[in-house]
Amino acid sequence: MLNKYSLQRFYKGWQIFIENPLGKTGVIILVVFMFMAIASFFVPLIGPMYDPMTGIDPDIRVSTGPSLTHWLGTDNVGRDLFAQLLEGAKVAFIVGLSAAFISIVIGTLVGMVAGYTGGLLDAFLMRTADIIMVLPSLVILLILASLFGQFNIWIIVFIIAIMRWPAVSRVIRSQTLSLKHRPFIEASRVAGASHLRIIFRHIMPNVLPLAFLYMTFRVTAAILVEAALSFLGFGDPSQVSWGMMLQWVWKSGHMFQAPYWLIPPGMCISLLTLAFYLLGRAMDEVLDPRLRKEGQA
Amino acid sequence: MTLLSVKNLSIGYKTKKGLLKAVDNISFDLEKGLPLGFVGESGCGKTTIGMALMGLLPENAVILEGSIQFQGEDLVRLTEKQWRKVRGAKIAMIFQAAMNALNPVHRVDEQIKEAIITHQPDMSDADLSDRLNALFDLVDIPVARMKDYPHEYSGGMKQRVIIAMALACDPDLIIADEPTTALDVIVQDQILKEIRKVQQKIRTGLIFISHDIAVVASVCDRICVMYAGQIVETGTKKEVFTSPRHPYTLSLLGSYLSLDNLDDIVIPDMQEPPDLLSDIGSCRFADNCRVCSETCKKEEPGWVQISATHKAFCCEPQIIRGSHGKN
Amino acid sequence: MTKPGYILVKLVEVAVIFFIILTALFFLFRLSPGDPMSKMVDPMLTPEDMAHLIEQMGLDRPLWEQYLIYVKNFLTGSFGFSFHYGEPVSHIIVDKLKWTILLFTTSTVLAAFAGIFLGKIAAWHKGSHLDNVMSISALVCYTLFIPWFALLLLWILGFKLGLFPLGGVLSPQLWVGNASLLVRILDVLHHLMLPLMTLFIINLGSYLLLMRSSMLSVLREDYIITARAKGLSEKVIRNKHAAQNAALPVITSVGLSLAFSINGGALTEQIFTWPGIGKELIFAVSNNDYPLAQACFLLIALVVLVANLIVDLLYAWLDPRITY
Numbered sequence: 001m002l003n004k005y006s007l008q009r010f011y012k013g014w015q016i017f018i019e020n021p022l023g024k025t026g027v028i029i030l031v032v033f034m035f036m037a038i039a040s041f042f043v044p045l046i047g048p049m050y051d052p053m054t055g056i057d058p059d060i061r062v063s064t065g066p067s068l069t070h071w072l073g074t075d076n077v078g079r080d081l082f083a084q085l086l087e088g089a090k091v092a093f094i095v096g097l098s099a100a101f102i103s104i105v106i107g108t109l110v111g112m113v114a115g116y117t118g119g120l121l122d123a124f125l126m127r128t129a130d131i132i133m134v135l136p137s138l139v140i141l142l143i144l145a146s147l148f149g150q151f152n153i154w155i156i157v158f159i160i161a162i163m164r165w166p167a168v169s170r171v172i173r174s175q176t177l178s179l180k181h182r183p184f185i186e187a188s189r190v191a192g193a194s195h196l197r198i199i200f201r202h203i204m205p206n207v208l209p210l211a212f213l214y215m216t217f218r219v220t221a222a223i224l225v226e227a228a229l230s231f232l233g234f235g236d237p238s239q240v241s242w243g244m245m246l247q248w249v250w251k252s253g254h255m256f257q258a259p260y261w262l263i264p265p266g267m268c269i270s271l272l273t274l275a276f277y278l279l280g281r282a283m284d285e286v287l288d289p290r291l292r293k294e295g296q297a
Numbered sequence: 298m299t300l301l302s303v304k305n306l307s308i309g310y311k312t313k314k315g316l317l318k319a320v321d322n323i324s325f326d327l328e329k330g331l332p333l334g335f336v337g338e339s340g341c342g343k344t345t346i347g348m349a350l351m352g353l354l355p356e357n358a359v360i361l362e363g364s365i366q367f368q369g370e371d372l373v374r375l376t377e378k379q380w381r382k383v384r385g386a387k388i389a390m391i392f393q394a395a396m397n398a399l400n401p402v403h404r405v406d407e408q409i410k411e412a413i414i415t416h417q418p419d420m421s422d423a424d425l426s427d428r429l430n431a432l433f434d435l436v437d438i439p440v441a442r443m444k445d446y447p448h449e450y451s452g453g454m455k456q457r458v459i460i461a462m463a464l465a466c467d468p469d470l471i472i473a474d475e476p477t478t479a480l481d482v483i484v485q486d487q488i489l490k491e492i493r494k495v496q497q498k499i500r501t502g503l504i505f506i507s508h509d510i511a512v513v514a515s516v517c518d519r520i521c522v523m524y525a526g527q528i529v530e531t532g533t534k535k536e537v538f539t540s541p542r543h544p545y546t547l548s549l550l551g552s553y554l555s556l557d558n559l560d561d562i563v564i565p566d567m568q569e570p571p572d573l574l575s576d577i578g579s580c581r582f583a584d585n586c587r588v589c590s591e592t593c594k595k596e597e598p599g600w601v602q603i604s605a606t607h608k609a610f611c612c613e614p615q616i617i618r619g620s621h622g623k624n
Numbered sequence: 625m626t627k628p629g630y631i632l633v634k635l636v637e638v639a640v641i642f643f644i645i646l647t648a649l650f651f652l653f654r655l656s657p658g659d660p661m662s663k664m665v666d667p668m669l670t671p672e673d674m675a676h677l678i679e680q681m682g683l684d685r686p687l688w689e690q691y692l693i694y695v696k697n698f699l700t701g702s703f704g705f706s707f708h709y710g711e712p713v714s715h716i717i718v719d720k721l722k723w724t725i726l727l728f729t730t731s732t733v734l735a736a737f738a739g740i741f742l743g744k745i746a747a748w749h750k751g752s753h754l755d756n757v758m759s760i761s762a763l764v765c766y767t768l769f770i771p772w773f774a775l776l777l778l779w780i781l782g783f784k785l786g787l788f789p790l791g792g793v794l795s796p797q798l799w800v801g802n803a804s805l806l807v808r809i810l811d812v813l814h815h816l817m818l819p820l821m822t823l824f825i826i827n828l829g830s831y832l833l834l835m836r837s838s839m840l841s842v843l844r845e846d847y848i849i850t851a852r853a854k855g856l857s858e859k860v861i862r863n864k865h866a867a868q869n870a871a872l873p874v875i876t877s878v879g880l881s882l883a884f885s886i887n888g889g890a891l892t893e894q895i896f897t898w899p900g901i902g903k904e905l906i907f908a909v910s911n912n913d914y915p916l917a918q919a920c921f922l923l924i925a926l927v928v929l930v931a932n933l934i935v936d937l938l939y940a941w942l943d944p945r946i947t948y
């Protein structure tokens with residue numbers, strides 16, 4: 001799959017991508033957050049006081065503002081907010097990327113199968129997709145949480161992924177439909193290639209770029225849903241996340257008193273969402289030559 | 298009487314790679330009520346000329362020099378506001394129907410009505426509907442279909458409506474840019490007949506653009522042949538077909554020869570026209586020309602007058618014996 | 625297909641989807657840990673009341689009978705009794721529904737109109753400062769994390785500046801007493817402002833961006849050149865030929881983004897203690913009030929489906945190319 005030609009294409013795409021101001025901004029923000037996520041691994045090493053979940057500053061009993069020992073201040077039990085913020089970056093990446101990955105895997109498979117086979121199976125899969133698409137994922141997670149109790153982070157990721165494949169599968173399906181009757185597919189069918197082989201060898205490489213484009217948008221959705229769920233108090237209680245931090249500031253009644261606690265986590269969620277959105281838009285332009293031309297004229 | 302007189306018109310497009318000179322020093326005249334054809338391969342600048350005559354050049358286009366005299370005014374100097382009084386009223390355009398030239402969410406009659414009302418706001422409703430009926434009659438569309446949406450029309454009908462739309466305000470000049478391209482042969486024939494009929498009936502000036510020399514010849518008595526942004530030969534239909542002087546015209550006719558005299562002519566392996574981004578300064582057709590001489594490569598060719606109506610832009614205008622024309 | 629026929633087909637479609645959701649929910653309730661009885665019958669009730677409820681919901685019958693009774697109960701509007709309120713769930717949610725619909729429709733409709741209008745202007749002046757300012761602000765609005773943004777508004781406009789009440793729909797002193805209707809309405813509007821503003825701004829961002837890009841692609845269409853060639857004024861070209869066409873896909877996207885808006889709506893209701901269905905659902909889930917949670921969920925699903933239906937019909941009505 002990665003022959004010289006596709007490498008060249010990739011390189012050209014990357015060039016356009018990085019020249020694009022949207023893409024550049026997105027990449028810069030992302031890099032900052034990646035550093036934060038990486039830093040989160042080292043913070044607890046400084047001392048047990050800086051563990052985002054269990055570290056408690058023995059001298060502090062109430063929420064305090066920024067200081068030298070606690071750059072962003074502490075929460076009401078004396079945990080370091082900056083450590084929590086770094087941990088939140090890590091969790092956001094894990095949640096966003098893994099949920100997005102699972103949903104594009106499901107979406108791509110369903111889309112290719114539906115588009116390639118057509119007929120009843122296609123109709124069934126697409127109607128299912130339609131139904132799931134109109135359901136609000138947060139509301140679904142809430143009702144599931146009420147029935148099954150608190151979820152751990154991986155189950156949340158999985159449910160988000162299950163709720164989020166339909167849009168991907170629609171796009172992949174229509175792409176597959178347009179590929180299906182291209183000469184090279186017809187030729188390999190005549191040559192006796194099996195359906196599986198055609199789907200994976202010939203269709204998949206052609207739909208993957210689109211799938212990745214959609215992945216960036218899915219990442220955003222997943223991060224937002226997880227944050228909202230945590231904010232409402234139904235997140236994984238053993239996991240610090242930005243949504244969780246907002247839940248704490250809100251539930252502990254500090255939202256009007258502690259801007260140093262209220263502002264950073266929400267800002268991070270919004271910025272990370274923005275970064276992935278910008279990335280998606282820029283990729284859109286790389287993949288859609290029509291848009292690119294518009295930018296140049 | 299001269300309706301339109303274009304002098305030394307040059308138009309460039311600003312691109313990332315520099316200025317692309319799409320139209321280079323073009324001059325021609327058009328008599329009132331007569332058709333004039335432009336023919337040339339894709340990219341030679343036909344649409345650019347058409348759009349310049351409508352004042353609708355894209356944003357990155359610049360008119361580098363020249364003038365367009367039309368009814369005593371230089372169109373190059375018009376402001377946008379002045380242009381709006383000319384467009385649709387005095388100069389109208391027939392677009393290609395295969396393009397999405399009709400707005401899909403408005404009814405067909407509404408789209409034509411709008412053109413009339415814009416320029417004749419005082420027209421009474423009765424007059425307006427008479428005018429619409431007359432227009433639909435003229436282009437042979439049943440009046441009953443007037444209130445349809447564009448997607449309910451066939452390609453041929455859409456093209457007729459577009460013609461009707463251009464005629465709506467009785468313009469003095471109509472520009473038709475590839476009006477029949479992408480229609481099937483039979484419909485194409487009907488539309489060409491339609492255009493001919495209408496043009497003769499209402500006696501408007503017509504600039505007819507096509508890449509197909511036979512199509513141009515079926516509508517126009519006078520033809521300009523274009524190559525790489527320049528007019529290279531102009532003359533009456535008869536002159537251009539029976540005694541083409543420019544080697545490019547010859548090859549255009551060659552690519553249009555019928556099978557029985559295919560042996561007479563070797564259809565050359567054509568190279569791409571030269572890059573319009575750079576200054577060329579010699580004959581643009583030189584790379585493809587079979588009779589190219591040393592002078593051709595050194596200097597820009599000049600006009601050679603062959604008859605009162607016929608001239609060619611070539612250092613060595615060919616005398617081609619044994620005509621290749623069909624008419 | 626005729627127009628009434630099309631509407632009928634769409635209605636049947638909505639009914640079928642809703643029925644599937646209804647069924648899925650039933651089985652989820654039975655699949656979840658704990659017995660269904662504890663989920664549907666308030667453990668605090670007297671034994672007689674319990675027996676009565678079990679009888680009413682057929683909880684002692686075989687599964688398939690339970691299912692039929694469940695569907696029948698749903699169709700007759702009886703959702704059981706809320707554990708927390710001790711009242712029939714149907715009474716509670718009907719009251720909540722009106723507040724959700726008030727907030728949801730005003731914010732969606734206002735944002736759609738404003739977004740379409742501003743998106744049109746931005747696209748028309750593409751590349752200008754005006755466009756840059758509008759697009760970037762829209763982008764920021766669109767990516768704001770809703771609960772956070774809501775809390776910021778609450779903090780600044782409600783708490784610091786004291787411009788708006790911090791929550792609820794009606795000031796306590798107006799609950800009782802004989803304030804005139806007008807005073808009450810104005811008070812409700814005052815309470816509505818903050819949640820409305822939250823949802824409005826966030827939706828505005830997404831509609832503006834959508835309209836802008838839709839309008840830009842319409843402006844590349846050939847019929848825009850045709851319109852110019854007719855000598856139409858710029859205003860007519862912009863409003864009649866470009867914006868009308870460009871708004872169509874935006875309307876479709878209102879339908880597609882409904883699920884997203886509902887999520888945002890629930891969060892907004894929760895933060896501003898706006899007594900709608902979303903807040904009620906969160907409350908029910910937090911307090912293990914299963915019958916209430918179930919009813920809220922079904923109602924939300926119904927709202928989404930009906931709103932989608934309305935958008936579909938609106939689109940079909942506006943776009944002449946749709947053939948029924």
Ligand SMILES: Nc1ncnc2c1ncn2[C@@H]1O[C@H](COP(=O)(O)OP(=O)(O)OP(=O)(O)O)[C@@H](O)[C@H]1O
Pocket residue numbers: 310311312317319337338339340341342343344345346355357508573
């Ligand atoms: N907006 C533009 N920006 C830059 N270059 C342009 C633009 N429009 C046209 N050109 C270039 O100008 C030249 C002339 O284009 P034009 O459209 O006038 O040709 P044409 O003769 O109408 O061709 P066709 O038969 O394909 O319609 C071409 O080389 C084209 O690439």
Ligand code: SF4
Pocket residue numbers: 543544545580581582583584586587588589590593598610611612613614
């Ligand atoms: S000028 Fe010379 S090269 Fe150009 S067309 Fe004439 S003969 Fe050929």
Ligand SMILES: [Mg+2]
Pocket residue numbers: 343344345474
């Ligand atoms: Mg052209």
